[in-house]
Amino acid sequence: MKARKTPRITLYSTHSCSHCRQLRAWLKQQGLAFREFDIQRNARAFKEFQRHGGRSVPLLVAGDQTIRGFDAKRLPAQLRKAGIPL
Template sequence: MKRQLMGSVLALAVALATGVATAGSATKATPPGKTQRAATSQAEVTLYVMPQCGYCEKARQLLTERGVTWKEHDIASSADAKREFIAKGGVGTPLIVIGDEVIRGYDASRVDGALSAHGFAAK
């Protein structure tokens, strides 16, 4: 029984590593030249900023370098944006929202991790 289980686990690992998955008698392989990806969709990215915020500019540069488009809300000029910012726990700018993940302040490694987790290609 133990050997049979280990054999099944090994077969699954090989199937996953080679891009071949089995379900019953059906087999599906990844076409040559294509890479198999998890089924994640790119999430919406929103940036809450204030004028003359150096870290907001760094966040913009990072998103631009990664080829990410985003919505930007200036909390100094929009009462609606300010309310959203506060509701998301904002206390300082930038406040970066990637999908359902809220990043308070500029943290390049957290932004990169969240982008990757939400289907954006790493650069």
């Protein structure tokens, strides 16, 4: 039997976004590995951001879940739904 693989977490952000900084810090505090892309500095990341329906940052993609904004109270349940163990 194969072990289930933890879904990948990708954060789309901008350098000047305070909610992005808060989300980044929260993810680190939880010990979660994630990739981060600045959509103002990376055209390819901006296209991916748009493909995920992004209109504002932060935008978090966890597995097949797209999570818009940062709400520390709702985020744990949203990540568990995506298959991210907390």
